[in-house]
Amino acid sequence: MEKARCIMIGLLLVILSGTVFAESEIPGLIRSGQYSQGTLGSVNQPGQTQQSSDGVYSVGVYPLYTPELAQGEGREIIQIFCRFCHSTTYITMQPPLPAAIWEGVVNKMIDTYGAPISEDSARQIINYLRTYYTQTARKQ
Amino acid sequence: MSEKKSGLMSRRFLLKVFGTGVAWLGISKLSPALAQVSGQSLELLPVVTGPEANPYWGSVGPFVVYPQKLPLIQLTDRPVQLETPRNYFLTPFTLNAAFYVRWHLDKIPNAVSLSDWRLFVEGNVEKPLTLSMSDLMSQFKPVSIAAVNQCSGNSRSRFQPRVPGGQWGNGAMGNALFTGVRLKDLLNAAGVKTGSSQVQFEGLDKGRGPAGKGSHSYLKSLGLSDPVIGETIVAYEMNGEPLPMLNGFPVRLVVPGKFATYWTKALTWIRVLTEPDINYWMAKAYCIPNTPRGNTTPKDVNEGKVEMIPIASMPVRSFIITPDGSGKIPEEMPVKVRGIAFSGYGRVVKVEFSWDGGKFWTKAEPGEDYGQYSFRTWETTWIPKRTGKYVLAVRATDEKGNIQPDEGVWNPGGYLWNKIERQEVFVGAAK
Secondary structure (H helix, E strand, C coil): CHHHHHHHHHHHHHHHHHHHHHHHCCCCCCCCCCCCCCCCCCCCCCCCCCCCCCCEEECCCCCCCCCCCCCCCCHHHHHHHHHHCCCCHHHHCCCCCCHHHHHHHHHHHHHCCCCCCCHHHHHHHHHHHHHHCCCCCCCC | CCCCCCCCCCHHHHHHHHHHCCCCCCHHHCCHHHCCCCCCCCCCCCCCCCCCCCCCCCCCCCEECCCCCCCEEEEEECCEEEECCHHHHHCCCCCHHHCCEECCCCECCCEEECCCCCEEEEECECCCEEECHHHHHHHCCEEEEEEEEECCCCCHHHCCCCCCCCCCCCCCEEEEEEEEEEHHHHHHHHCECCCCCEEEEEEEEECCCCCCCCCCEEEEEEECCCHHHHCCEEEEEECCEECCHHHCCCCEEECCCECHHHCCCCEEEEEEECCCCCCHHHHCCCEEECCHHHCCCHHHHHCCCCCEEECCECCCEEEEEECCCCCCEECCCCEEEEEEEECCCCCEEEEEEECECCCCCEECEECCCCCCCCCEEEEEEECCCCCEEEEEEEEEEECCCCECCCCCCCCCCCCCCCCCEEEEEEEECCC
């Protein structure tokens, strides 16, 4: 009951203030006092680390902020092989790329960087990338 | 949109006030012309751009927090790549806490003990050196240089067609006052033997790939006959402070005028070589077409027509930092247009500003000169005479006569972008 009364008083105040402002007609003021729940999110501040006077200079561990990969066939293979050297942010960051470019990227990982990926696994990885991360597949 | 300010409670009115909490007063005054009051939306940026060019100044990733850093724009998290937001470029020196980050390999230092860490100068030298941080600071004359560090792939997200790689906007760059020891002094102390051709640099970062592959070690080299050897320093300070861990603590190489690929972070091995370095990071990665501006086409690359050479100096660039389009400008208000310019080929001697998209150019006022390798700030006062949409543009010229072109560039690595930058702004009525 107490709560309901508070709401009623609140409502009354809102209406009254509305009336007052509406009648005062401040020239040029189009809108004011508008808020809404933020949709962009917020970032927490880091705390302080303990320091010491020895020779060790440390910043602790680096945080990961890895977006989810698209669900689908081949995702597990990607998680096993690609994540060995780098996080899959390296995939999600890319613009939609043609299938041939993805194939080239995977082959570069194998031939140039020495990723131990079997032919069969490579084919699955390439298939996955061209199913979910090409121009036709990747819609906003 | 015809709700009357009657003071009576309608159900819709109440919903507006308590349901969504927005737009409850003066709603009858809304008109479409006033809908755009700010360039900053409540909506998220798209999480990815393409296949068209990224139309935004920076890359589109989220803000993330890392040790010793302000929130920066995330490209990747392992290895770490972070972009500096636009606003930090209003000053000639970029804050350490806002300085962009780019690592190639996953195992980057989290903690370093200076009690045990040593810098090694080795290879084809008379007397190999093993130097502690204390030795570096006490046994050699300290020198300082203001120098721009720019990623080779800065602005890669502008490429058409898009190329794979770090999808940087314009913020993979920064300028700092670096203090340290001349590379030349270290090489002289070690005594470079005859028959030496290059110096190789290696840092504490390592990858998880097999030894001998680019995924294992990040190795870069400079030719001993390159004049930049005389300008290069091994820096232990950045803007008068120790280097942030993510920017290469305890020391990093500073190679003025050259792209950041040569600025080895957490530098630990300086190796004098007798043969040219043909490791992956010199022979294959960071290579550009041997053509004017490093420009080519996908077709020529596919047909194997393009000779590739290691990337080197940074072409001239300039940027508009404010106004950034986040708000309108009232007509006839004298506004400051401000930005930065730099070139790896020599001092910036002229910065020109245009408010008509690049048809008519006027000279902008250069800021303080911190040396030829530094950012040079510039500003000009612009008085928009009429309402409407304007396209501001800026172009810089360096002392070698290089002037920014109005054409993009294309190469498979996504390097060397230096097209004239533009900023759209709206000028609104003031009377």
